[in-house]
Amino acid sequence: MISKPTIAGDSVAELGPLLSHLGADFGTLLKDVGLTAADLSGTEKRISLNAIVELLEQAAIVLRSDGLGMRIARDFPAGRTGILGYAVLSAPTLRDAFKDVHRYFRLITPHQHAEFIETDTQAELVWKFSERLAEPNTQYKTMTMAMMVRRVRLAAGPNWTPDQMILEVRRPNDLTDYISIFGHHLQFGAARSRMICSKDILDLKMPGSDARLHKLMLELGDYRLSELEAESDIVDRTQDQIIAMLTQGQVTLEMVARELGTSPRSLQRRLKDEGTTFHTVFEKTRRLLARHYLRMRQYTLAEVAFLLGFSEQSAFTRACRRWFDATPYEMRGRLRSD
Numbered sequence: 001m002i003s004k005p006t007i008a009g010d011s012v013a014e015l016g017p018l019l020s021h022l023g024a025d026f027g028t029l030l031k032d033v034g035l036t037a038a039d040l041s042g043t044e045k046r047i048s049l050n051a052i053v054e055l056l057e058q059a060a061i062v063l064r065s066d067g068l069g070m071r072i073a074r075d076f077p078a079g080r081t082g083i084l085g086y087a088v089l090s091a092p093t094l095r096d097a098f099k100d101v102h103r104y105f106r107l108i109t110p111h112q113h114a115e116f117i118e119t120d121t122q123a124e125l126v127w128k129f130s131e132r133l134a135e136p137n138t139q140y141k142t143m144t145m146a147m148m149v150r151r152v153r154l155a156a157g158p159n160w161t162p163d164q165m166i167l168e169v170r171r172p173n174d175l176t177d178y179i180s181i182f183g184h185h186l187q188f189g190a191a192r193s194r195m196i197c198s199k200d201i202l203d204l205k206m207p208g209s210d211a212r213l214h215k216l217m218l219e220l221g222d223y224r225l226s227e228l229e230a231e232s233d234i235v236d237r238t239q240d241q242i243i244a245m246l247t248q249g250q251v252t253l254e255m256v257a258r259e260l261g262t263s264p265r266s267l268q269r270r271l272k273d274e275g276t277t278f279h280t281v282f283e284k285t286r287r288l289l290a291r292h293y294l295r296m297r298q299y300t301l302a303e304v305a306f307l308l309g310f311s312e313q314s315a316f317t318r319a320c321r322r323w324f325d326a327t328p329y330e331m332r333g334r335l336r337s338d
Contacts (some may be wrong), residue, residue, distance in 0.1 A: 005049040005111035005130040012052055013040040018072050024059050049109055049130065049140075067177025069139040073146030074181065078154070081147075083107055083224060087217035090210040095154050095202035098125060101148065104221045110228060113244045121204050127162045127193040128244055131169070138169040143261050145193055146181045152197075154170060155204040161185075166194040170298070179240035189298040191307055192247070200332045229251070229261070234270045235281060242285045246309040287323045294328060295335045301328045 016026045016037070033051040040047075060068040071304060078316065083267060084104045091097040095118070102116035102125075111130035116123070125148060132190060153160050161183025171188040226284070229237065241259050245251045256278070257267040271276040271277055286308055293304040305316035305328075320328045 005132050006046040007049040007052055007080060007109040008107065009040045009045040011108045014054075014076055014080050015055070015065075015072065015198050018075055018290075019059050019063075021075075022039060022059075022063055022065075022068075023072065023159065024062050029055050029058055029062075049111070050132075050134040053134045053137045055138045056143065057136055060139050065177070066172035066174045067142070069144075069179040070146045070181045072139075073143050073150055073310065076143075076147055076150070078151065081108055083209050083217055083221045086215060087209040087221060088151055088213040089154075090217060091208065092209050092211065093202065093206060093212065094152060094204050095123075096214070097151065097155075097206060098123065098202070100218075100221075101125065104225070106228065107221065107224050111240055113240075115244075118199065121199055123197050123199050125195045129193070131243060131289055138172075141169055141193060142167070144179070145195060148195065152201070154208070154282065155206050156201050162195045162197045164194075164196040166190045166192070166196070168193045168298075176269035185225045191299060191303050194300055235269070235274050235276060238267070238271065238278070238281050239285045242282055243289065246286075246289070249309055249311060251282065251309060286319070290320065290323065290331075292330075294332045297336075302330070304328065 016323055020026045023229065027037075030039075033055045035047060035051050035055070039045065043293045056072075057070065060066070065071060076226040077307040079089050084100065087100040088097045093098055098118075102115045103186070105112060105114040109130070111132065113128040115126040115128065118124075127141070127145060129137075129144075133140070145165070149160075149162065152162065161181075162185070163182060164187070165182040165187045166187045166191050167182075169188060175186070237260060238256060241256045245255065245259070252266065253254055253264045257264040260267060262270075268278055271281065290308060293299050293307055299307070300314060303318075304312050308316065308319075310319070317327055320326060320331055324334075326334065
């Protein structure tokens with residue numbers, strides 16, 4: 001069974017004053033999702049990410065705000081996400097800040113990844129949200145992306161917007177808050193969330209650049225990553241890495257082992273100690289994700305096949321017959337009638 005996603009409690013501590021300022025009863029919201037104020041304090045405390053997802057959706061209903069995620073991000077204090085926040089603020093340039101997000105986002109929530117891609121002409125940040133997020137999750141996803149735009153504006157100016165913002169959420173009725181943060185070049189209902197901008201901004205200097213502080217944050221970040229990896233269950237880590245790599249196409253034991261910083265033989269041995277194999281974990285992960293994606297109407301069957309790492313629709317169909325004794329189309333019908 002794939003474990004439920006968690007988040008560092010102190011990374012979302014600012015939600016209390018921000019939502020209270022907007023008029024929400026934060027104490028009641030916490031109680032409704034099974035959290036307490038103490039859960040949002042302490043640098044080592046991890047809490048249910050889905051509880052935070054649910055809290056934000058409830059707050060959006062209470063405050064009647066389609067764009068609550070953007071409103072929170074607009075006022076979320078810079079640096080209040082711990083090591084990652086301070087690393088970004090003290091980075092020499094935006095390029096370094098993007099690299100820090102790529103490397104250290106897992107310190108906030110281990111089941112989520114942010115990938116920085118630089119080409120000859122553009123920069124791209126791709127969010128790979130946990131497939132285990134509760135539904136709906138619009139406010140959490142848009143808040144996360146909007147916070148990144150806000151940090152870019154520290155260097156690029158208060159009116160900067162991405163060249164294109166591709167969102168994996170449904171188009172809201174009111175686009176006002178979305179446009180204020182993301183600009184007018186918006187796409188909704190995508191398979192992955194992406195922020196695309198000109199490569200020219202990458203050399204912009206961060207206003208809070210501090211070489212000594214940045215070096216310290218990187219050292220602390222690497223130390224915490226090593227601790228996180230030592231604490232994490234090897235099956236969960238293998239599943240997370242498979243999910244992160246699936247859209248790249250073929251995923252092999254060797255590729256996953258390299259990303260986890262170990263050898264294929266060592267990874268296979270550790271999985272065997274847990275009573276499983278890489279092939280079993282891979283198949284189970286794909287099967288669970290197939291059910292998840294087929295239930296979501298915004299994905300075409302071709303997109304589902306791509307998200308699961310199949311190069312051809314026919315290969316996905318054969319896998320579905322093996323997993324569910326049904327074609328992808330038939331399985332989607334079954335899931336919608338559940």
